[in-house]
Amino acid sequence: MxxxxxxxxxxxxxxxxxxxxxxxxxxxxxxxxxxxxxxxxxxxxxxxxxxxxxxxxxxxxxxxxxxxxxxxxxxxxxxxxxxxxxxxxxxxxxxxxxxxxxxxxxxxxxxxxxxxxxxxxxxxxxxxxxxxxxxxxxxxxxxREAAAVETQIRTDLTPREHQVMELVEQGFKNREIAQELGIRPGTVKIHLKHIFEKTGVRGRHGLALNGLRQKGVISLLAS
Known part of the structure; x- marks a missing residue:
């Protein structure tokens, strides 16, 4: 056209x-x-x-x-x-x-x-x-997961959990996170388990999306 x-x-x-x-x-x-x-x-x-x-x-x-x-x-x-x-x-x-x-x-x-x-x-x-x-x-x-989490998502995280979360937001996989931080993949899984428990988010995709939202990279509109 x-x-x-x-x-x-x-x-x-x-x-x-x-x-x-x-x-x-x-x-x-x-x-x-x-x-x-x-x-x-x-x-x-x-x-x-x-x-x-x-x-x-x-x-x-x-x-x-x-x-x-x-x-x-x-x-x-x-x-x-x-x-x-x-x-x-x-x-x-x-x-x-x-x-x-x-x-x-x-x-x-x-x-x-x-x-x-x-x-x-x-x-x-x-x-x-x-x-x-x-x-x-x-x-x-x-x-749904990203929209459900409030702004206190990061307040109870340890410094190491913050690091893991930042890398998840960038799209890093567990093995890549382990290599970046010099820790074992199993340790990454433990950190993610604690992050999910503290934030209420069940999956890494929702976690990453919510991180982008809180940084102001993206905004949500109810529908």
Missing amino acids: DLYVGKNRKVVSICETQPLTVKGLIHLLESAEDLAFGSSHGSPAEWMLSPGADKTDVLIIDKGLGAKTVLDALSQLPAEHGVARSTVPAVVVWGMSITEAEALKFLQAGAKGIVRKSADTGTVLACLRAVAQGRSWMQDSVF
């Missing part, structure tokens, strides 16, 4: 395979005074080759295209646009089903927004507006 750039409006382009979904998004964007529809494509690779790619402020990528496709696009965006423009588009990943593990990978790879396709129009617009303004955003229904 042709690129449309509205005056003083952030341009949103879409990588989506379902025509009806694209039409719905276009209608939603047309109803917003601060957002404008840019273009729609069947894949991120197709979008990268389009004439209007360098005018895109926000790029929506359907997780249904495959997690690998999303991650590949996130890794390629800086290389594709680093010379042509000072900033790359803010990427919003959306899909019918996104696990905490997948969402964490997307965020660590550079995605700025995570939202479900089942979200209401207000939630979708809130996400697009937030990332268009340079903020990161995630829908809390995707991250």
Whole structure:
């Protein structure tokens, strides 16, 4: 579809395979005074080759295209646009089903927004507006564990537990954490057990996501 750039409006382009979904998004964007529809494509690779790619402020990528496709696009965006423009588009990943593990990978790879396709129009617009303004955003229904933990998550942790938690947030695996800290993998497991008990988080993905939230890297919106 042709690129449309509205005056003083952030341009949103879409990588989506379902025509009806694209039409719905276009209608939603047309109803917003601060957002404008840019273009729609069947894949991120197709979008990268389009004439209007360098005018895109926000790029929506359907997780249904495959997690690998999303991650590949996130890794390629800086290389594709680093010379042509000072900033790359803010990427919003959306899909019918996104696990905490997948969402964490997307965020660590550079995605700025995570939202479900089942979200209401207000939630979708809130996400697009937030990332268009340079903020990161995630829908809390995707991250039940991360949303449930309060800000005292770090207060009772020992210095070593803080170190382990920091490395978990960076995506380190147990064996890598052990090598980094000079301890045994079994000791890492013990530290994680204590961290989970103190924070109330059951899994490392929720732990990492909550750590990113508390650092202000991402924000939650109830849905």
